[in-house]
Amino acid sequence: MSAVPGPNVILAVSGGIAAYKAAEVASRLVQQGATVDAIMTAGAQEFVRPLTFSALTGRAVHTDAFAPWTERNRGHITLAREADLLLVAPASASALARLAVGLADDLLGAVALSTVAPLVVAPAMEHAMFHHPATQEHLETLRRRGASVVGPERGRLASGAVGDGRLAAVEAIVGTCWAILGRAGALAGRRIVVTAGGTREPLDPVRFLGNRSSGTMGFALSTSARDRGAAVHLVTGPTSLPSPAGITVERVETALEMRSAVEAAVPTADALIMAAAVADFRPATPSAQKLKKGPGDTAPEIQLIRNPDILASVSAPGLVKVGFAAETENLVPNASAKLAAKGLAMIVANDAASTVGSAEISAVILQPNTPPRQLPSMPKSELAGLILDHLLPLLPRRTGDGGDE
Ligand SMILES: Cc1cc2nc3c(=O)[nH]c(=O)nc-3n(C[C@H](O)[C@H](O)[C@H](O)COP(=O)(O)O)c2cc1C
Known part of the structure; x- marks a missing residue:
């Protein structure tokens, strides 16, 4: 309570x-x-x-x-x-x-x-x-x-x-x-872009490479930010979750589509929180026709190429970037490396195997020059609130904000 x-x-x-x-x-x-x-x-x-x-x-x-x-x-x-x-x-x-x-x-x-x-x-x-x-x-x-x-x-x-x-x-x-x-909440007047869900990278017109991301974390972040007064633009991969009220929701499929949507949304945003599980690789040449097996055919070889790293590449003046690192090993060292390499203000590291697709999450919050903060397992909705609490002081001060000059 x-x-x-x-x-x-x-x-x-x-x-x-x-x-x-x-x-x-x-x-x-x-x-x-x-x-x-x-x-x-x-x-x-x-x-x-x-x-x-x-x-x-x-x-x-x-x-x-x-x-x-x-x-x-x-x-x-x-x-x-x-x-x-x-x-x-x-x-x-x-x-x-x-x-x-x-x-x-x-x-x-x-x-x-x-x-x-x-x-x-x-x-x-x-x-x-x-x-x-x-x-x-x-x-x-x-x-x-x-x-x-x-x-x-x-x-x-x-x-x-x-x-x-x-x-x-x-x-x-x-x-x-x-x-x-929440209109008068702590994030009133702020614009926040959130990504959620996994991407689907086509192999042929009916098949894709995907992942188990449910979108729960990104949706929870979006509604928490909305309930604190932010104008939220949610860019989400395919998910079964309904579009939350009071949020601009843009549904995309592939990593390239997600990059275009994020790039278009960030120029006027205060923060970008990337909770989406974006595919690192995509099939180099998706087949225009459905792949078929004929008698005696060998399995097709699928060549993969790298997808762009959206979080590392996207930028806008004053944009505060928050990432997620779902890792299966060396959680904190791997997340720290991403924090520095992608110029992030914060990264939320979590164990991929237990978190992806689950309602609960046990995470470590990392910020530059700050000791890692290990959080107990909690519902993703609760973690969303904690992440926003951490984000608030990182947002650039604006004219009219109170406090010391
Ligand atoms: C079986 C039944 C179903 C009704 N369903 C509705 C309804 O869905 N919407 C509506 O505006 N009025 C409906 N009405 C009419 C209202 O109940 C009626 O206008 C009533 O005076 C509304 O009172 P209130 O606005 O004080 O609640 C229904 C009436 C009956 C008998």
Whole structure:
């Protein structure tokens, strides 16, 4: 458990069939460190019971604007004042209308009018309701006032029809909340380019040389940097991970494609963190046709040529470069050599065999003229935070930064 208290999020659940999915949103926010106060509209309570949300949040659920004031139920003004963010998920067509017009005839409306916290709405409804000009105008009004609208997605709706109106994925809703909550974080105003995943080097139109990298570390770094206020550009090789909300994601296949994407992204960046497992070699002449075996054929010989070293070659004025060294032997000496040879501000050394494709990582952080820092095994999301803590003081100071001159 972190000692730093998490942000206060009000999760307002309104009356739609997707109300059950709000339970997952509440659970995810709580697991990721937020204090969640759930508000349920009368409509929402027709679909899900308050008990679900009180059990998931460990707090009272607020349902009634006129409920007597108690220690656990402190009224809409207190809720509104303490909120860091107001999330309405799912947002019914009716709730969107009330928010846009500014009605305060229920607790959600009263809190929404009384808070200065940012508003995030995740609409969910039937296709026709969503596309009705009234709903579209209400959404436009909310957007114009600064609200963030997540989704809806296109897909199968409760009626069985396929159309626009499915509640956005839980990751997208929760990710948007963290991105907004982090806007004023330590990396606010910084641009960070992160690479993730492994590259695929074609042998023929259907086969490739690849590696086991899952992309987890680079994605964790991207979301952690986003949640601290950075504008993040993630360049990733093929991975099964969904694109995180609030991040520019560029998907590439080969090392050469990754180099082009990184080169194009770094000129305006403060830092480049290369967590991708870029192939050192690629087949010299990939076959234009699928390689076939004929009777009596010997196995084909594959000649490899070197790929460019992206981290060593890429540069931009003031760019702080952070690398990863996944090694199977002589971890610290090999990583130290890379640190110096590639002009890095930091390298994160880890044991390739146990780390690649795994959720946990045991790493050593190396910086020039600093003793190596061995870290215990931890989830990659936790290491991401530690790496960014180390990165922050290495970023060039900018005009307007406080502190000694
Ligand atoms: C079975 C059923 C499903 C509904 N699903 C939705 C929905 O997905 N989205 C929506 O905007 N309204 C939906 N409605 C209509 C709302 O529940 C209704 O407009 C309600 O007044 C919304 O109340 P609230 O905004 O206070 O939560 C549904 C109604 C019923 C009976």
